[in-house]
Amino acid sequence: MARDKNKKDAQAGGGFGSLVISALLAIALGVIGGGAFGYFVLPDGVGQTAQAKSESAAQAQPVPGRFPSDAIELSVPSVITELGTDMKMRARLDVSIIVAHGTPESTTLVGEVREDMIAYLKGLTVADIQGVRGFQNLREQLDDRARVRGRGAILGLLIGGLVLE
Numbered sequence: 001m002a003r004d005k006n007k008k009d010a011q012a013g014g015g016f017g018s019l020v021i022s023a024l025l026a027i028a029l030g031v032i033g034g035g036a037f038g039y040f041v042l043p044d045g046v047g048q049t050a051q052a053k054s055e056s057a058a059q060a061q062p063v064p065g066r067f068p069s070d071a072i073e074l075s076v077p078s079v080i081t082e083l084g085t086d087m088k089m090r091a092r093l094d095v096s097i098i099v100a101h102g103t104p105e106s107t108t109l110v111g112e113v114r115e116d117m118i119a120y121l122k123g124l125t126v127a128d129i130q131g132v133r134g135f136q137n138l139r140e141q142l143d144d145r146a147r148v149r150g151r152g153a154i155l156g157l158l159i160g161g162l163v164l165e
Contacts, residue, residue, distance in 0.1 A: 067155050070101040076110050079117050083164075085125050093117060094160035097146055103153045113154070116145045126164065135162070 079093040097113055120141060129138055143157040 067098050071098045071155055072101060072103065073098055073158070074110055076114050076117075079114060079121065081118050081121050083121060083125060084123050089126055090165050091121055091124075091129075092161070092163040092165075093121065094162075095142070096158045096160060097150070098155045098158065099150070099153050100155055109150060109153065112149050113146050113157075116149055117142060120145060129162070129164070138162075 073096045076095045076097060079091075079095070081091060083089045083091055095117065097110070099109075103109075124138075128134055139157070139159055142159070146154050146157045
């Protein structure tokens with residue numbers, strides 16, 4: 001009877017031998033598929049890596065920017081003031097001004113720019129600053145005010161941070 005049972009299992013195609021053969025076949029297909037993937041993809045990937053390195057080397061060279069390379073950055077002390085809203089909303093603004101080379105680093109110029117920023121922020125509401133467009137308007141207004149105050153010495157203004165609480 002045991003012999004009949006073994007014959008039936010062998011004829012049915014089930015068993016440990018079939019499992020091993022299926023596993024080996026799956027491994028062989030995986031190796032062949034991985035090799036084909038590597039063969040067709042890696043040469044393009046290596047070329048892109050070399051191209052990316054050459055682009056990064058090109059970017060490492062000085063690029064003409066918004067300000068001249070000999071411009072000087074002067075840090076303005078943080079401005080903390082209340083906004084002109086019904087609620088008590090405070091704003092902290094960290095900025096730097098960019099001045100032309102050869103401009104004396106006077107605290108008077110920095111102080112005047114800081115006073116203008118305080119006066120401008122006190123007239124704003126949260127709605128005036130909200131969103132990308134609101135922040136862009138704030139930056140442009142502060143930049144224009146700094147340029148006028150600097151009488152040609154200030155080339156621009158950089159906002160380092162803005163916190164509303």
